[in-house]
Amino acid sequence: MNNQASTLELGTAITVPTISSSSFKVFICIRQWAGQKKDKRASVEVAQDNGAKQGTARVTKSLLGDCPELKAIQQLVGRVRNHHLYTYTLPWDDAGWRLLTTALMPKFFESMTSLQQEFTTLVDVFINAYHLEKVEAQIQLGNLYDPNDYPSEADLRAKFSFVIDKEPIAESGDWRVDVQQQAMADLQDDYQKRYTTKINSAMNDVWGKLHKTLSALSDRIDYGDNEPAKIFKATTVDNLLELVDLLDAFNITGDPTMAQMTVDLKNAMRGISPEALREDSGLRAETKKALDAAIKSLPSLN
Numbered sequence: 001m002n003n004q005a006s007t008l009e010l011g012t013a014i015t016v017p018t019i020s021s022s023s024f025k026v027f028i029c030i031r032q033w034a035g036q037k038k039d040k041r042a043s044v045e046v047a048q049d050n051g052a053k054q055g056t057a058r059v060t061k062s063l064l065g066d067c068p069e070l071k072a073i074q075q076l077v078g079r080v081r082n083h084h085l086y087t088y089t090l091p092w093d094d095a096g097w098r099l100l101t102t103a104l105m106p107k108f109f110e111s112m113t114s115l116q117q118e119f120t121t122l123v124d125v126f127i128n129a130y131h132l133e134k135v136e137a138q139i140q141l142g143n144l145y146d147p148n149d150y151p152s153e154a155d156l157r158a159k160f161s162f163v164i165d166k167e168p169i170a171e172s173g174d175w176r177v178d179v180q181q182q183a184m185a186d187l188q189d190d191y192q193k194r195y196t197t198k199i200n201s202a203m204n205d206v207w208g209k210l211h212k213t214l215s216a217l218s219d220r221i222d223y224g225d226n227e228p229a230k231i232f233k234a235t236t237v238d239n240l241l242e243l244v245d246l247l248d249a250f251n252i253t254g255d256p257t258m259a260q261m262t263v264d265l266k267n268a269m270r271g272i273s274p275e276a277l278r279e280d281s282g283l284r285a286e287t288k289k290a291l292d293a294a295i296k297s298l299p300s301l302n
Helices: 016-022 040-049 068-088 102-144 153-158 181-220 234-250 256-269 274-279 281-297
Strands: 023-031 036-038 060-062 098-101 161-168
Touching: 023 068, 023 102, 068 102, 068 234, 098 102, 102 153, 102 161, 102 234, 181 234, 181 256, 181 281, 234 256, 234 274, 256 281, 274 281
Parallel strands: none
Antiparallel strands: 023 098, 023 161, 036 060
């Protein structure tokens, strides 16, 4: 990346109402039963059997073994986080809130509502299979089996939840505290600085994703007709196309660099497919040139 600054200086005025009206915060809280339990007795025995100091060994039981119904829930939660939440939102704060632009709101909530329903269905399937899975676990665990490790079906169901929360982003002038004028100014200045830091973090996340995705494709198409072909998955191309489509919505500060980057990449990737890149060395070379130019023009994240 070049040395162009990608962050806003703290003194730079941010049009807070504009950002507040075009974005809001979302929080996804998913609770699930881990299906694991530390066995203190077995941990002591393992340490004793190996002449180890007590406390240096820990035996953690997988209470239902390789339960496919529970694994399906865990895999869904991973998809929610990695392929939906991180795709359509940007980081906002350390508490787990994410920034969602209004442009992406319909697609995001359509996706999340569908996943929420799928989560509920998978939990129902798991609860229905729970009794038989416990019977199988007793066989698999042998002497490690303890019926007290297993919650009732009602308690087990209560351990699963999928909550989608959203809040507006407060404007810097929205202080509902009766304070003196100087204190008000100090509060607003402090909020503006913290707000700017959060915006910078969100935009740097976009630039970071773009650099990673551009670099991945550029590397995989870097070979000629007389060189061994590099293997790349269709998702390598699809990930870049998806990210380029999202750049307009992610450009919450109206950054002209990002706006131009979006135009350039859309032009460079128009009509590009994994099959075409694999078959046409000229297209690979042309596409790589455009990708490398985009990488070079990316702002520094320092």
